[in-house]
Amino acid sequence: MVYLMHVSAAMSVAAAPPPGLPRLVEELAGGQALGSLAFSEPGSRSHFWAPVSRAKQNGAGIQLSARKSWVTSAGNADVYVTSTLTPDADTIDVFAVPSGNPGVEVAGRWHGLGMRGNASSPMTFDTEVPEGHRLGAAGSGFELMLQTVMPWFNLGNAAVSMGLAGAAVDAAVRHTGAAQLEHLDQSLSALPTIRAQLAKMSIQLAAMRAYLDQAADRIAEPAEDTVLHVLGIKAAANDAALSITDAAMRVCGGAAFSEHLQIDRYFRDARAGHVMAPTADVLYDFYGKAITGQPLF
Numbered sequence: 468m469v470y471l472m473h474v475s476a477a478m479s480v481a482a483a484p485p486p487g488l489p490r491l492v493e494e495l496a497g498g499q500a501l502g503s504l505a506f507s508e509p510g511s512r513s514h515f516w517a518p519v520s521r522a523k524q525n526g527a528g529i530q531l532s533a534r535k536s537w538v539t540s541a542g543n544a545d546v547y548v549t550s551t552l553t554p555d556a557d558t559i560d561v562f563a564v565p566s567g568n569p570g571v572e573v574a575g576r577w578h579g580l581g582m583r584g585n586a587s588s589p590m591t592f593d594t595e596v597p598e599g600h601r602l603g604a605a606g607s608g609f610e611l612m613l614q615t616v617m618p619w620f621n622l623g624n625a626a627v628s629m630g631l632a633g634a635a636v637d638a639a640v641r642h643t644g645a646a647q648l649e650h651l652d653q654s655l656s657a658l659p660t661i662r663a664q665l666a667k668m669s670i671q672l673a674a675m676r677a678y679l680d681q682a683a684d685r686i687a688e689p690a691e692d693t694v695l696h697v698l699g700i701k702a703a704a705n706d707a708a709l710s711i712t713d714a715a716m717r718v719c720g721g722a723a724f725s726e727h728l729q730i731d732r733y734f735r736d737a738r739a740g741h742v743m744a745p746t747a748d749v750l751y752d753f754y755g756k757a758i759t760g761q762p763l764f
Contacts, residue, residue: 488563488599491546503544504620505535505564505590506612506744512536513744516612516764521552522560528595529554531562534574537743541588542566542573548616549592550608559608563600570594580735617745618686618697625679625704628740629672632708635715635733636668642719642728655718664718668711675707695757701740702750708737 494500510519520533533551538544547564564571570593577588603611643655643665655661682700685693712734716723723730741747753763 491563491565495546500545501540501543502546502548503538503540504616505533505538505547505549505592506616507536509534509536509589513742513746513749515550515744516559516609518550518552518559522554522562524554525595528597529560529562529601530595531564531592533592534589535592536589537587538590539585539587541586541590543586547571547590547592548602550612553606556606558606559612560605561602561608561611562596563602564592564594564596568594568596580738618693621697621701621745621750622679622683622686624740624743625682625700628701628704628708628737629675629679631733631737632668632672632675632711635712635730635737636665636672638728638730638733639668639715639718640665642722642730646722661718664714668714668718671707671711675704678703695754698750698754698757701745702747702754705737705741705747709741712737 491500495502506515506518507513508518508520511517518533520531523530523532531549531551533549535549538547545566547566548561549564550559550561552558553560570591572591572593574589574591577586602608640656643661646655647653648655648657651657656665679700682696685696712730715730716734719728719730722728723734725731745753756763
């Protein structure tokens with residue numbers, strides 16, 4: 468849903484869209500089509516705002532030639548929002564690229580720790596798009612990425628982190644309440660050390676959910692501190708998910724390493740958000756710059 472929101476929001480600022488694009492916008496907004504981002508590149512890695520690929524003017528259209536990494540729903544999305552340097556300057560353009568365009572290809576499958584459910588894979592774009600597929604004015608891609616995309620992306624990413632953390636807390640409470648120490652005739656949750664860990668997890672989760680709600684309010688109705696909420700919510704939620712899922716693994720012991728509790732999955736997947744661009748460490752740096760009056764870039 469987050470991708471649909473910022474894809475359709477960005478498309479809405481395109482001037483004189485070509486035939487077919489308005490219908491795609493309607494389908495995205497209505498949930499009949501799936502959009503995704505193709506920003507990060509191997510050459511600039513998690514600095515998603517700094518593409519190294521460059522578009523070329525090709526008659527009436529634009530020729531894109533870019534290698535993109537970590538494209539969520541790669542091969543499944545109906546449209547990809549793709550960034551590239553402009554043909555004649557070091558400014559950035561953002562284009563809506565339909566998945567059916569020739570030269571839009573998934574460049575491999577991801578096999579590794581976590582992220583198995585979102586089809587994150589590298590992609591290549593060697594394709595031509597009409598000028599009207601540019602989102603916003605020429606050279607305005609940097610502002611679009613930071614002002615339109617990043618707030619919703621950070622909020623959605625934080626919500627996923629909180630979902631994983633909440634599931635881990637619930638699973639840990641259920642398991643420690645049901646698992647028995649037969650020689651003591653009591654459950655694991657009867658141990659003070661276990662209860663203390665469960666309490667810390669639950670309190671941290673409640674605090675982060677409150678922060679998430681506040682950040683959502685600030686993005687929906689911008690205020691003076693909206694930028695701080697945009698920068699802080701993803702980083703803080705990512706770290707909370709790391710801490711909470713780690714604690715869930717500890718309190719559930721060896722049982723957490725099996726698959727029946729699914730805590731191993733929450734633990735694994737929580738690690739993905741922290742390194743997903745913009746990474747938590749970068750956001751903390753930006754937040755520090757913001758509160759000390761320094762420019763972010």
